Amino acid sequence: MSRELDDARRAGAESAAVRAVRVLLLLLPILAAAMALGLTSGGQPISLTAALHGIEPDSTILRSLRLPRVLLAAEVGAALSLAGVALQALLRNPLADPFVFGLSGGAALGSALVAVIAPAAAASAASLLGLVPQQVAACAGAFGAAVMVFTLGRVRGQLNPERALLLGVVFNSFASAVVIAAQALLRPERTQQMLLWLSGTLGYETPPVLIAAGLAVMLPLAALTALAGRLNLLALGDEEATSLGVDVGQTRALSFLAASIAVGASVALTGLVGFVGLVVPHAVRMLTGPDHRVLLPASALGGAIFLVLADAAARMLFRAVGAEPPVGAVTALIGAPLFVLLLRRRA
Amino acid sequence: MSDRGKPDGTRGSAIRALSLVSPATAATLLSLREVAFRHPGSPAGAPEAVKSVTLSVRAGEIVGLCGPNAAGKSTLARLACGLLRADAGSIELGGALLESLTLRARAKQVAFLGQQSFSELPFTGREVALMGRAPHLGLWSLEAKGDRAHAEAALAELDVLHLADRRVSQMSGGERQRIFLARAFAQDAALSVLDEPTVALDLAHQVLLVNALRSRARAGKGALLVLHDLSLAAAACDRLALVVDGRILAEGTPADVLVPALLEQAYGTAVDVVRDPATGLPMVTPRVQR
Numbered sequence: 001m002s003r004e005l006d007d008a009r010r011a012g013a014e015s016a017a018v019r020a021v022r023v024l025l026l027l028l029p030i031l032a033a034a035m036a037l038g039l040t041s042g043g044q045p046i047s048l049t050a051a052l053h054g055i056e057p058d059s060t061i062l063r064s065l066r067l068p069r070v071l072l073a074a075e076v077g078a079a080l081s082l083a084g085v086a087l088q089a090l091l092r093n094p095l096a097d098p099f100v101f102g103l104s105g106g107a108a109l110g111s112a113l114v115a116v117i118a119p120a121a122a123a124s125a126a127s128l129l130g131l132v133p134q135q136v137a138a139c140a141g142a143f144g145a146a147v148m149v150f151t152l153g154r155v156r157g158q159l160n161p162e163r164a165l166l167l168g169v170v171f172n173s174f175a176s177a178v179v180i181a182a183q184a185l186l187r188p189e190r191t192q193q194m195l196l197w198l199s200g201t202l203g204y205e206t207p208p209v210l211i212a213a214g215l216a217v218m219l220p221l222a223a224l225t226a227l228a229g230r231l232n233l234l235a236l237g238d239e240e241a242t243s244l245g246v247d248v249g250q251t252r253a254l255s256f257l258a259a260s261i262a263v264g265a266s267v268a269l270t271g272l273v274g275f276v277g278l279v280v281p282h283a284v285r286m287l288t289g290p291d292h293r294v295l296l297p298a299s300a301l302g303g304a305i306f307l308v309l310a311d312a313a314a315r316m317l318f319r320a321v322g323a324e325p326p327v328g329a330v331t332a333l334i335g336a337p338l339f340v341l342l343l344r345r346r347a
Numbered sequence: 348m349s350d351r352g353k354p355d356g357t358r359g360s361a362i363r364a365l366s367l368v369s370p371a372t373a374a375t376l377l378s379l380r381e382v383a384f385r386h387p388g389s390p391a392g393a394p395e396a397v398k399s400v401t402l403s404v405r406a407g408e409i410v411g412l413c414g415p416n417a418a419g420k421s422t423l424a425r426l427a428c429g430l431l432r433a434d435a436g437s438i439e440l441g442g443a444l445l446e447s448l449t450l451r452a453r454a455k456q457v458a459f460l461g462q463q464s465f466s467e468l469p470f471t472g473r474e475v476a477l478m479g480r481a482p483h484l485g486l487w488s489l490e491a492k493g494d495r496a497h498a499e500a501a502l503a504e505l506d507v508l509h510l511a512d513r514r515v516s517q518m519s520g521g522e523r524q525r526i527f528l529a530r531a532f533a534q535d536a537a538l539s540v541l542d543e544p545t546v547a548l549d550l551a552h553q554v555l556l557v558n559a560l561r562s563r564a565r566a567g568k569g570a571l572l573v574l575h576d577l578s579l580a581a582a583a584c585d586r587l588a589l590v591v592d593g594r595i596l597a598e599g600t601p602a603d604v605l606v607p608a609l610l611e612q613a614y615g616t617a618v619d620v621v622r623d624p625a626t627g628l629p630m631v632t633p634r635v636q637r
Contacts, residue, residue, distance in 0.1 A: 015491075017487070089468070092465075092466035092467060092468065093466070094467060158464070161467075229481065229487075229488030230488075232470075232474075233478055235470055235478075236466075236475070236478060236527075237464050237465070239425070239430050239459065239461050240459065240460065240527075240530075242450065243430065243454060243457070243459035244478065244479070244481045244482055245449075245451035245481060245482045246450065285468075285469065289469070289470075289474070290468040290469050290474070291470075291474060293488070
């Protein structure tokens, strides 16, 4: 409590830019350490120094297996955390999360639809061009879900968080059911793979795909950070924010779009990795306070750290039984109890 | 704050006599001319929420909107800030047509505070007060030292500086309201439009708010307040407008407006109006059967 107070006091005394730089300087080395851990841990432990000196098989494992996977984890973690922060600001509620609010389900629906309708495009997903329709469909699906939850979740012009939350959860189940049913009907041999994707799995992507995913993180990060001051003002309510000069409708549309791009790109690659957008902003807020000018960039780094570590944990903890749970299972194991804790604390 | 203990009325009249800005010659901050408004989506035959209202607030003046529930007071307040768009008539802020001003330009002219509904995100009192500086910030919306000083002064003015580092979500309704008022004051706009600002405030803090508004009025600022407590309105405001069914039934000094015949017509209930022996200000007491 006293630390929170200290942080808050500092929040008043220092420029947001100074605080943002300080927390980024704190988080960058942690991200580096997490990535080093992610690169060296796994079914076959490797030495980072040996790999960097070109000693086989360490070098090949590092370059073609570990590095793509760790980069993907970092990108998806950052994207989902950004989307979480944006949704929490828009819904004015720390319980918002792309998974809980149905954005992930919408993205899965869009992505799977392309895979089913145009399997040729999905089959060549390893190439950048083949990935584009699926990613775009995923982003559109996420945006559609966001608009739906936001529209149906309103009662007399005011968003009701509980209602939006129920809608999101129900829509997620619905989307998963549709995806599974479509797969079972059209390509039964891939159903198992689809189930794994729906629970959130990090695969091994090619460099062009990783670059595209990187853009899908940087673009929303830049857009949302530019909107950060306005996202702060939304806390006061729509009318008060408007009276302070914020175009609330435009800010909301741009933020939903940015969040949808981040979620769509992530889901198209890894499926439904849940609760990252809930856990990470919550933890980062304890460090930075709720000011979005600091919280947004810090959460991007925090999300990268979190998912790299969750992926490493999935690979290490279950090595003894020779299995590897999907990373979505690990994030849900951490996120679901936290969600309940947050829900209880509000009451 | 030093005169919080004194009886309310004496200070009011003394301050009014001291007022540096003469309302008769002062610049007009807000002017509504024959403004009409119908809530979008209301049934075709439904009456307009606001019907041909003409009203102004000059620099150094505190104007109160009183009247029964659903008479259109809050709607008028929102029209005045541009939060709702009038269907007919014209609204000017500081001499310029409201529609011709950008949201940001409006935000420098008029501060608005409506009913409480705050985010559950853990913002502190200081952070909320600083939000009032938003219209004055540059491209990167980074506050400078001057902005922080403004926010701090507003928090002190409303007696909540000691709550600056507490989370707004953990405060009581009255504490929270004063933080929100500090946000509106930190905005440093020429005009403050406050919808029921005394709700949730205890007696001492009601007086504190009225005094703060009065001292700002002496510095040439104006205020438009939606108030339900008629005696408080009489003490706080230079002029009152009695709003009934979307129209202004009566407008003038508190002594002109707060008369039994008008009030009984407006509220449909019997009232007594007595004069405060010290100040001569009207005090309204409803006749309750016991």
